[in-house]
Amino acid sequence: MKLEHKVYEKLLQVPKGKVTTYGELAKAVGLKNGQRAIGRMMNKNPFPVIVPCHRVIMSDGKVGGYAWGEKVKTNMLSREGIEIKKGRIQNADVIFRF
DNA sequence: TTTGCGGCAGGCC
DNA sequence: CGGCCTGCCGCAA
Helix, strand or coil: CCHHHHHHHHHHCCCCCCEEEHHHHHHHCCCCCCHHHHHHHHHCCCCCCCCCHHHEECCCCECCCCCCCHHHHHHHHHHCCCCEECCEECCHHHECCC
């Protein structure tokens, strides 16, 4: 099982309306400081529609980047009921922890 | 608040 | 086969 696949599975555990962070995801698969690696995996995500890579944000609450554009990412999150202001998550209680 | 450097899997050379 | 480069971050200064 490749690491990236483990990451995708973890990501699938995140329920609609919730999000997680690159750091949490990294630890969840056994990496301590692999946040950037996680981001790269998401960017090269072979299943962009199956894997909700838009539900992953930065630890400081900012939405972060997105292969299809941050605007798209922000819209999708809004559609799921997540409040975003200036690319920043408003209520931290929507953050899902493993 | 902004800037810079660290750490990591994958893919390319 | 080994090493270099990239990329949706994180955190300390």
